[in-house]
Amino acid sequence: MSPWPSPSALSSRTCQWRSVWTCARRKELPLAILAGDTCICGYPTHHFNLHEMEEEDMCLHRCHGEEFENCGNDQYFVVYQTQVQDNRCMDRRFLPTRSKQLIALASFPGAGNTWARHLIELATGFYTGSYYFDGSLYNKGFKGERDHWRSGRTICIKTHESGKKEIEAFDGSIVMIRNPYKALMAEFNRKYGGHIGFASQAHWRGKEWPEFVKNYAPWWASHTLDWLRYGRNVHVVHFEDLKRELFLKLKGMVLFLDLEVAEDRLLCVEGQKDGNFKRSGLRKLDYDPYTPDMRTSIDELVMTVDSALRKRNMAGVPKEYRPTLR
Numbered sequence: 161m162s163p164w165p166s167p168s169a170l171s172s173r174t175c176q177w178r179s180v181w182t183c184a185r186r187k188e189l190p191l192a193i194l195a196g197d198t199c200i201c202g203y204p205t206h207h208f209n210l211h212e213m214e215e216e217d218m219c220l221h222r223c224h225g226e227e228f229e230n231c232g233n234d235q236y237f238v239v240y241q242t243q244v245q246d247n248r249c250m251d252r253r254f255l256p257t258r259s260k261q262l263i264a265l266a267s268f269p270g271a272g273n274t275w276a277r278h279l280i281e282l283a284t285g286f287y288t289g290s291y292y293f294d295g296s297l298y299n300k301g302f303k304g305e306r307d308h309w310r311s312g313r314t315i316c317i318k319t320h321e322s323g324k325k326e327i328e329a330f331d332g333s334i335v336m337i338r339n340p341y342k343a344l345m346a347e348f349n350r351k352y353g354g355h356i357g358f359a360s361q362a363h364w365r366g367k368e369w370p371e372f373v374k375n376y377a378p379w380w381a382s383h384t385l386d387w388l389r390y391g392r393n394v395h396v397v398h399f400e401d402l403k404r405e406l407f408l409k410l411k412g413m414v415l416f417l418d419l420e421v422a423e424d425r426l427l428c429v430e431g432q433k434d435g436n437f438k439r440s441g442l443r444k445l446d447y448d449p450y451t452p453d454m455r456t457s458i459d460e461l462v463m464t465v466d467s468a469l470r471k472r473n474m475a476g477v478p479k480e481y482r483p484t485l486r
Contacts, residue, residue: 183242190246190431194238203246204427249282249428254304258312262329263417265316266391267336268383269376270347272399273318276336276413277302278435279406280316283414283425289314291321315417322379322386332393334413337465339400339481340380340458341450348372364449373454381461388468396469400478406430 183192183201193200265280265288267273274297277288287304289311290297298305304314316334319326327333338346348369352359363369387394395416402409407426414421450458459482466476 183244188244190242190244192240192242194240203248203424204431246428246431249285249425249432252281252285252287252301252303254287254307254313255315259315260312261331261418262310262312263316264327264330264333264391265318265336266322266327266333266383266387267320268338268343268347268380269320270343270345270350271336271338272402273320273336275435276334276397276402277316277318279402279410279429279433280413280417282429282432283410283422284315284417284419285422285425286315287313289317291317291319291326315419320383322383324386324390327387327390328392330391332395332416333387333391334395334397334416335384335387335391337384337396337398337477339478340377340462341481343380343399344373344376344458345449347376364445369449370451370454373450373458377454377458377461380458381465384465385468388472394472396474398478400480406433 183189183199189201189203191202191204193202265273265276267276281288281302287307288302289304289307289309290302291309293305294302295305307313309317309319317330319330321327348363349358351372352363352368359368395413397409397413407430410429411421411426414426462477462482466481470476
């Protein structure tokens, strides 16, 4: 995918480049595709998506009158993303009729639940709900946040609960699992810095961090183990797999929710995937916050969860949870 050129750079270029600009300004479409003298405006598809890298050796077809700019031909196209946002997945609403099934979106805190809700709402067009109420999430557009979790008006319900009674209240569940080393740090940042903020160095180096790991690391494992034990119709999604294979994994989540897959919406989600709750990556510390004893304990928990998943004939944890796992 070539970068979108600036308006000033376009002023000295040929009619092909003016045609590309037309896609953004006049036709209000997110993609411009150059095929020789032809410019096509449209939306992302499987053939023309937002993430495919440019193959430079196939893009040697110069624009007329240009020494350096490529315009493609009838076989190889040059695709640009314009400044127009793909809006095919932006509409959301409550379910038109009360759902007969209560589906949990369950995760340990810090495992990407809010991000998964964002993706599901865009992919399905329906609001998600919550076992809790978070005013900041409501203000950011999660309108199902105010509904009682049993209202039946939302497509699935966020929960971090892991008790037998709470789990058995649901008819099915999507269980999100994330690398515990990343999940613990993400939740520590949220606890002391808010949804998109960061914990201070004083928190990391003080008594808060070791106390947090001591209490929360066992919960990371017991959360998944309890949902596997007590949950009905469990669909496991690993946070890392969802990032790597967004289209495929999100499609599986939509099917699990018993909805038809609208591929236009899924393609749109790829361009809106971050939402409003993305940190700019975990803040880099100048030291490893995990002591050897912490790592030994967490690695044992990872192996326990890996074994439990395999006993259910599910894929084990991704390799990055612990590189030495087999």
